[in-house]
Amino acid sequence: MTAFEELAVIPELGEAVAEIGWELPTPIQSEAIPAILGGGDVLIAAETGSGKTGAFCLPVAQIVWEKRKEVLEPHSGTDCKEWKLNVMDRDGGLAVDRSGMVCESRAQKIWNGSRCRGGVHSKGKYYFEVKIENDGLCRIGWSTLSATRQLGTDDKSYGFGGTGKKSHMKRFEDYGESFTVNDVLGCYLDLDNLNIWWSKNGKQYPVAYSIPPKMRDPANALHPSVLLQCSALHLNFGETSFAFPPGGSFVGVSQASSDCQSWYSEDLSQLARIDLSNAPLCVVLEPTRELVEQTHNNLVLFGKKLTNPPIRSRLLASGVPIKQILTEIEDGADIVTGTASRILDLVENDALSVQGLQFIVIDEADHILGDRAMASVLNRLMEKLPRMASDGSRLQVIVCSATLRNASVQRFADHYMHFPQWIDLKGMVSVAETVHHVVCPVDAEADKQWIRIMHTKNRLEDDFIHRDDEIRPGTRHKETLSLGTKILKGIYVLRAIEALNMVQAIIFCRTKQQCDQLETYLNQNGKQSTCLHGDRAPQERSRALASFKSGETAFLICTDVAARGIDVSGIPFVINVTLPDDKAVYVHRIGRVGRAERMGLSISLVSTHEEKVWYHKCATKGVGCHKTRDIKENGCTIWYNEPKLLAEVEEHLGVTIGHVNSDFQIPTDEFEGRIIYGAKRTQSVTFEGHARSLAASVGQLSDLERSLQNAYLLSVTAHYEKIAKTVK
Numbered sequence: 001m002t003a004f005e006e007l008a009v010i011p012e013l014g015e016a017v018a019e020i021g022w023e024l025p026t027p028i029q030s031e032a033i034p035a036i037l038g039g040g041d042v043l044i045a046a047e048t049g050s051g052k053t054g055a056f057c058l059p060v061a062q063i064v065w066e067k068r069k070e071v072l073e074p075h076s077g078t079d080c081k082e083w084k085l086n087v088m089d090r091d092g093g094l095a096v097d098r099s100g101m102v103c104e105s106r107a108q109k110i111w112n113g114s115r116c117r118g119g120v121h122s123k124g125k126y127y128f129e130v131k132i133e134n135d136g137l138c139r140i141g142w143s144t145l146s147a148t149r150q151l152g153t154d155d156k157s158y159g160f161g162g163t164g165k166k167s168h169m170k171r172f173e174d175y176g177e178s179f180t181v182n183d184v185l186g187c188y189l190d191l192d193n194l195n196i197w198w199s200k201n202g203k204q205y206p207v208a209y210s211i212p213p214k215m216r217d218p219a220n221a222l223h224p225s226v227l228l229q230c231s232a233l234h235l236n237f238g239e240t241s242f243a244f245p246p247g248g249s250f251v252g253v254s255q256a257s258s259d260c261q262s263w264y265s266e267d268l269s270q271l272a273r274i275d276l277s278n279a280p281l282c283v284v285l286e287p288t289r290e291l292v293e294q295t296h297n298n299l300v301l302f303g304k305k306l307t308n309p310p311i312r313s314r315l316l317a318s319g320v321p322i323k324q325i326l327t328e329i330e331d332g333a334d335i336v337t338g339t340a341s342r343i344l345d346l347v348e349n350d351a352l353s354v355q356g357l358q359f360i361v362i363d364e365a366d367h368i369l370g371d372r373a374m375a376s377v378l379n380r381l382m383e384k385l386p387r388m389a390s391d392g393s394r395l396q397v398i399v400c401s402a403t404l405r406n407a408s409v410q411r412f413a414d415h416y417m418h419f420p421q422w423i424d425l426k427g428m429v430s431v432a433e434t435v436h437h438v439v440c441p442v443d444a445e446a447d448k449q450w451i452r453i454m455h456t457k458n459r460l461e462d463d464f465i466h467r468d469d470e471i472r473p474g475t476r477h478k479e480t481l482s483l484g485t486k487i488l489k490g491i492y493v494l495r496a497i498e499a500l501n502m503v504q505a506i507i508f509c510r511t512k513q514q515c516d517q518l519e520t521y522l523n524q525n526g527k528q529s530t531c532l533h534g535d536r537a538p539q540e541r542s543r544a545l546a547s548f549k550s551g552e553t554a555f556l557i558c559t560d561v562a563a564r565g566i567d568v569s570g571i572p573f574v575i576n577v578t579l580p581d582d583k584a585v586y587v588h589r590i591g592r593v594g595r596a597e598r599m600g601l602s603i604s605l606v607s608t609h610e611e612k613v614w615y616h617k618c619a620t621k622g623v624g625c626h627k628t629r630d631i632k633e634n635g636c637t638i639w640y641n642e643p644k645l646l647a648e649v650e651e652h653l654g655v656t657i658g659h660v661n662s663d664f665q666i667p668t669d670e671f672e673g674r675i676i677y678g679a680k681r682t683q684s685v686t687f688e689g690h691a692r693s694l695a696a697s698v699g700q701l702s703d704l705e706r707s708l709q710n711a712y713l714l715s716v717t718a719h720y721e722k723i724a725k726t727v728k
């Protein structure tokens with residue numbers, strides 16, 4: 001049995017991950033996989049590179065596969081004799097979770113009901129409990145299979161409602177007390193004496209109804225029943241211990257002897273069957289095309305051993321011809337991965353059915369929800385999804401986020417998730433131990449070598465932002481130092497590459513134009529580079545990523561499009577040519593290294609002087625824009641203050657980031673010496689490192705010894721002084 005199977009992962013998936021060399025689940029996988037397999041809504045946060053993709057892909061693949069298998073072997077689904085709410089016998093607005101013990105209706109002003117699969121007849125004393133999980137209206141009690149689901153409105157059903165009224169044949173009468181969220185109601189049925197009554201939090205009320213003897217007939221078997229309006233309930237039919245055991249000779253309804261049990265049979269179902277065997281069961285949303293592709297590839301990899309039926313995972317990314325997408329969807333899809341806008345587009349055009357949906361996974365949720373346009377598309381999509389699947393189970397929502405301490409994520413959870421489990425392995429924002437990060441100050445006033453090349457062609461261009469400025473080399477003129485910084489940053493990138501023998505690195509720039517210019521500059525200087533940003537065509541972006549992943553291209557230059565989630569194993573270095581203006585993005589950028597236990601180093605070039613940068617407010621969003629004045633003067637530029645941004649990052653992480661000089665000699669005492677970036681972290685410790693790690697304890701020991709010796713000497717001196725006094 002693999003370690004993954006101990007988390008209830010099926011052997012087929014266990015084998016697939018073993019083949020890619022995963023021996024042990026990561027901490028987030030250990031927590032999230034069982035939670036998702038359990039059927040609940042889950043929010044996940046863990047640091048970059050901690051294996052979140054596997055944490056949701058594995059259980060999703062498993063559940064989807066099991067569902068499809070269930071359809072191939074229908075007996076396990078519809079005729080089962082289990083004490084749970086019957087998804088075939090429920091109103092359309094009522095959602096029932098996979099356990100059949102939790103139900104919810106969010107509909108306002110409409111009653112939605114359901115019944116338990118099992119019922120009882122003939123004789124005996126039976127009990128079940130209901131915990132009110134959500135404020136709202138509900139009625140609970142007993143009904144026969146021929147009663148309507150509007151509990152208490154005909155002669156075959158008996159209900160007790162939250163307003164403190166019992167009901168039968170539409171007659172509502174005061175009974176017991178009102179009840180609300182967190183109250184536990186007990187439902188008593190005494191078939192021996194033909195009585196029904198209820199209790200609240202263990203306090204029993206008098207008999208509510210004396211039922212006619214015909215209710216003992218098997219044809220009139222009474223089934224636990226519920227009716228809800230904007231409420232949620234948790235039921236217990238006696239398979240687990242009761243909060244308030246009924247006492248006497250009452251037993252949980254699930255303990256009824258087999259000759260007193262009655263079961264819902266499928267031929268009673270009047271429900272029309274819709275064929276949803278080709279509609280997807282799961283949608284996975286990613287913010288960028290690259291992540292869509294990456295997650296899709298993971299799903300394909302994990303699903304390799306799942307056969308009979310195989311898992312049909314579909315890639316709905318821009319760049320894949322729409323004709324191909326439509327054909328694939330028509331051929332049948334089990335899991336679709338795409339951006340919210342692509343999925344919404346297909347749903348709105350009736351090209352993708354969401355009627356069979358069981359799951360939605362929203363990866364990088366803080367990013368999606370933090371972007372107004374993406375958030376609005378996501379909300380529109382969410383509104384289009386059925387809150388429950390075709391089989392009556394509730395839509396399971398899984399959210400992955402860099403941080404769960406985020407108001408928009410919280411709002412999303414409150415609105416769309418059902419009692420979600422929060423798995424937060426981050427606590428404080430932190431950087432993985434395998435990621436080292438340093439800052440290299442760039443001071444165009446102190447380091448004047450940029451002046452020598454400023455009029456040559458072999459220099460990093462300046463985004464053409466200084467084209468209208470008067471540049472006066474050798475002065476402290478703001479624009480001059482800003483231009484100097486930009487050219488100097490190019491020189492430093494080249495120098496860092498050489499000094500640290502970088503074979504591969506991801507280099508982040510602030511703008512698409514800057515990426516293009518750095519690509520030209522590096523290629524011109526013999527450093528093979530490629531670009532990944534939003535202005536490049538999808539195929540070009542795919543090619544760029546593929547050639548970088550294969551090692552064919554050494555340097556991938558990108559905007560923050562690649563900061564999140566992109567997983568290229570063993571990347572040794574990240575260079576930030578400009579710091580991002582969002583501290584969370586910094587954590588994501590540097591998290592591109594130090595993944596899967598490999599060591600990585602991130603270097604941020606931080607200008608000591610303010611740098612003039614584009615900040616397009618214009619309609620064209622920068623295309624053909626020449627407004628190089630400050631935004632305060634109706635232009636499209638701002639002054640970028642990197643020391644301030646650095647201070648924000650440091651405050652966010654609660655650390656002071658070490659500095660290196662422009663020779664990029666990483667001090668060996670800084671990071672335990674002799675680390676090979678890109679290689680697996682080893683447990684071997686250098687002598688110096690070992691001595692340093694012991695230094696504090698040795699110091700403490702020596703202090704202790706000194707105070708012990710002093711105490712001894714003091715006591716000896718006192719002793720001899722005492723003797724001396726006595727002798728005198």
Ligand SMILES: Nc1ncnc2c1ncn2[C@@H]1O[C@H](COP(=O)(O)OP(=O)(O)OP(=O)(O)O)[C@@H](O)[C@H]1O
Pocket residue numbers: 021022023024025026029046047048049050051052053054564565566567568569591595596
């Ligand atoms: N159990 C495991 N054993 C070994 N390697 C693993 C395991 N789980 C994941 N990995 C590897 O770790 C790397 C990072 O995983 P993944 O991309 O899922 O991280 P992440 O938490 O989603 O990161 P990010 O926040 O940056 O998106 C991948 O290369 C993946 O193959």
